Amino acid sequence: MLGWSAIRFKVEGNPLAEKIDAILPQTQCGQCGFPGCRPYAEAIAKGEAEINQCPPGGEEGVKKLAELLGVEPKPLDEAHGAPKPKSVAFIDENTCIGCTLCIQACPVDAISGAAKQMHTILAAECTGCELCLPPCPVDCITMVPIPEDLPHWKWKHPVVMLKQLDREEAAT
Amino acid sequence: MSRELFKFRGGVHPPEHKAESNGRPVHPAPLPKTLVIPLRQHIGTPAKPVVEVGERVLKGQLIGAADGYISCAVHASSSGIVTAIGPAAVPHVSGLPDDCITIETDGRDEWIAHAPLDWRAMEPADLRMRLRDMGIAGLGGAVFPSAVKLDPGAARHCPTLIVNGGECEPWITCDDLLMRTRADEILAGVAIMRHLLGSTEVLVGIEDNKPEAIAAMRDAAAGLDFPVEVVPVPAVYPGGGAKQMIETLTGRQVPSGKLSTDIGIQVFNVGTAHALARAVHHGEPLIARLVTVTGHVLRPQNFEVLIGTPMHALITLAGDREGATGVLMGGPMMGVPMPSLDVPVVKATNCILVKSAELFPPLPKALPCIRCTRCADACPAELQPQELFRFAKAGDFGRAQEYHLFDCIECGCCSYVCPSHIPLVDFYRYAKSEIWAREREKRAADLARERHEFRQFRLEREKKEKAEKLAAKAQAKRAEIAADATASGAPDAEAKKALIAAALARAQAKKAEAAPKNTDNLSPETQHEIEEIETRRAKIRELAHQPLEPEEKP
Numbered sequence A: 001m002l003g004w005s006a007i008r009f010k011v012e013g014n015p016l017a018e019k020i021d022a023i024l025p026q027t028q029c030g031q032c033g034f035p036g037c038r039p040y041a042e043a044i045a046k047g048e049a050e051i052n053q054c055p056p057g058g059e060e061g062v063k064k065l066a067e068l069l070g071v072e073p074k075p076l077d078e079a080h081g082a083p084k085p086k087s088v089a090f091i092d093e094n095t096c097i098g099c100t101l102c103i104q105a106c107p108v109d110a111i112s113g114a115a116k117q118m119h120t121i122l123a124a125e126c127t128g129c130e131l132c133l134p135p136c137p138v139d140c141i142t143m144v145p146i147p148e149d150l151p152h153w154k155w156k157h158p159v160v161m162l163k164q165l166d167r168e169e170a171a172t
Numbered sequence B: 001m002s003r004e005l006f007k008f009r010g011g012v013h014p015p016e017h018k019a020e021s022n023g024r025p026v027h028p029a030p031l032p033k034t035l036v037i038p039l040r041q042h043i044g045t046p047a048k049p050v051v052e053v054g055e056r057v058l059k060g061q062l063i064g065a066a067d068g069y070i071s072c073a074v075h076a077s078s079s080g081i082v083t084a085i086g087p088a089a090v091p092h093v094s095g096l097p098d099d100c101i102t103i104e105t106d107g108r109d110e111w112i113a114h115a116p117l118d119w120r121a122m123e124p125a126d127l128r129m130r131l132r133d134m135g136i137a138g139l140g141g142a143v144f145p146s147a148v149k150l151d152p153g154a155a156r157h158c159p160t161l162i163v164n165g166g167e168c169e170p171w172i173t174c175d176d177l178l179m180r181t182r183a184d185e186i187l188a189g190v191a192i193m194r195h196l197l198g199s200t201e202v203l204v205g206i207e208d209n210k211p212e213a214i215a216a217m218r219d220a221a222a223g224l225d226f227p228v229e230v231v232p233v234p235a236v237y238p239g240g241g242a243k244q245m246i247e248t249l250t251g252r253q254v255p256s257g258k259l260s261t262d263i264g265i266q267v268f269n270v271g272t273a274h275a276l277a278r279a280v281h282h283g284e285p286l287i288a289r290l291v292t293v294t295g296h297v298l299r300p301q302n303f304e305v306l307i308g309t310p311m312h313a314l315i316t317l318a319g320d321r322e323g324a325t326g327v328l329m330g331g332p333m334m335g336v337p338m339p340s341l342d343v344p345v346v347k348a349t350n351c352i353l354v355k356s357a358e359l360f361p362p363l364p365k366a367l368p369c370i371r372c373t374r375c376a377d378a379c380p381a382e383l384q385p386q387e388l389f390r391f392a393k394a395g396d397f398g399r400a401q402e403y404h405l406f407d408c409i410e411c412g413c414c415s416y417v418c419p420s421h422i423p424l425v426d427f428y429r430y431a432k433s434e435i436w437a438r439e440r441e442k443r444a445a446d447l448a449r450e451r452h453e454f455r456q457f458r459l460e461r462e463k464k465e466k467a468e469k470l471a472a473k474a475q476a477k478r479a480e481i482a483a484d485a486t487a488s489g490a491p492d493a494e495a496k497k498a499l500i501a502a503a504l505a506r507a508q509a510k511k512a513e514a515a516p517k518n519t520d521n522l523s524p525e526t527q528h529e530i531e532e533i534e535t536r537r538a539k540i541r542e543l544a545h546q547p548l549e550p551e552e553k554p
Helices: A002-008 A015-023 A037-046 A058-069 A101-105 A162-171 B124-133 B174-181 B183-197 B211-222 B242-250 B270-282 B311-317 B374-378 B385-394 B397-402 B413-417 B424-488 B492-513 B524-545
Strands: A087-091 A141-145 B034-038 B062-065 B080-089 B097-105 B160-165 B201-207 B229-233 B265-269 B288-295 B301-306 B324-329 B351-356
Touching: A015 A037, A015 A058, A037 B424, B034 B080, B062 B097, B124 B183, B124 B270, B160 B174, B160 B183, B160 B242, B160 B270, B174 B183, B174 B211, B174 B270, B174 B288, B183 B201, B183 B211, B183 B265, B183 B270, B201 B211, B201 B242, B211 B229, B229 B242, B242 B265, B265 B270, B270 B288, B288 B311, B301 B311, B311 B324, B311 B351, B374 B385, B374 B413, B385 B397, B385 B424, B397 B424, B413 B424, B424 B492
Parallel strands: B160 B201, B160 B265, B201 B229, B288 B351
Antiparallel strands: A087 A141, B034 B097, B080 B097, B288 B301, B324 B351
């Protein structure tokens, strides 16, 4: 019976790692110390990594991972970097010499170009991982924060904070 | 015989405040010096500009073309020169700018050539595309492109067409005045809608606090060649909501997550029907609409306003007063505060409501929710607002969605009845936009994961292909040598030796190839120079090989 179940209900890969991978932001920046989100997810699943090593995921991500794994959330580990506003890379096309080093560094193939041809970023595909910054020999890549525009505008949490009012009431 | 009406659950009775503005006739607002026409006035993809800065445009000329199926065109509301295309202030609660086309009017108000459409002879799909290109969008508030709503689909047809003259929101009277003064044109538009949707039943729902509008619409309906039933419905807020109007008139509910067309009903606002008639019978695109200017002004009334007219011009026209505390676009229940008065009137602007401290006293401080469930009693969507509030406040958006947050129509009944004065709707709007933002992020993450995985796969494949190519090459060479060896009848060791010899020969050949390449075709002088240098080199080499002088020996 056990043997039959082992075959019948065989699971490909580690289902926990899948679930963790689904929470991770897929920036593929490697700030966690692993070469991508998937290896980090596998390391967490095996208990080899902490859940607070992902700055792009932020506190929110840590909270979600803690909920999934049934552990206490921890503050983000500063050693792996601080969360930054979402940005995309931008290549100054006047300075670019077409060395293709950034193309080789990009984890999501979001840079188009060829040897001795100007390179450019596919902004919609860029995850803002900053991995293209160090290899550039002429420092022509900068990170540009994504500005808030109408289609991406969000309603803010209403300012009437009940707790604040409670405190005011208590003070008067 | 009067029709049996049904009652939807919940609803409230806020003071109507309709009499302030519905007593005065509709006045056309004067032509402003500058028109600012946003490219995003409808739900869907923004229009694409088709004019350039400096170009002269005529009244009714297409300046922004529809981009895709769910989109809508925009037109110049008057003749003049295009002075700017780019971000400008728009009537949005965020105060963020959006792409607009600015036109400096020339005062001539010169129309572009336009002609009525032969709508009965046209293919329905062509007619719908013409309507999209004439900028027709729902004028009830949602501004959804009408061409999409007029498509009943291949298999479906829409037996019931409801024309919504509810106008349940307090203070607003533009639909009331439109029905009183232009009932014939509204019904002419309804005839075209009925033609496109294949409807057999046409109902016009009007709240019973508008007897003049009901009478005018009944008079106009009597002269039509198809039956139109004008039904007075009880004035309960939000009885003019599409889903509420459907339930009142037919007793049927639109299931959660479905469209009204799924139960064979389509709903249009009276203003949309009027705009449709102007487009089809006169060839005029949607460039003007009725706007109620009311609240804290000297002469609250309705104006016929060109799209793009700045709001402050209308408030001045209605007589601005001291003590205004803000301006809402829309009514007091669902309206949104305007960041500035320079923003233009758009297709969605049904009302400009000037607030004052007497008319809209500031709300008392919000207190904690005591779970009295008065909001649940008032909710016309039959939700549990107190639970939605709890989840939205705590950021538990998953639970909020389980409690059907997206069925909330943001009518504001819950906030209106809340004894703790909690701005409940603001919390739902916040939760909805957070959920949308997360869905966007999730899609971006999925894309990044897919691209990263494909890159890994590509690198792996390239590595494998390279290794295979090298292996195949080595294999071929070995086979060649082995063939040579067997041909000459040499044993294995000999074959190996031959292999080494071949490799040596290859290396030597390469070395020879690497010899200087610029030594051909030299002039005799240069050749001589080179030879001299070579002899000097040989001498030095010789010297270096000679044993050192004996005196250096110890």
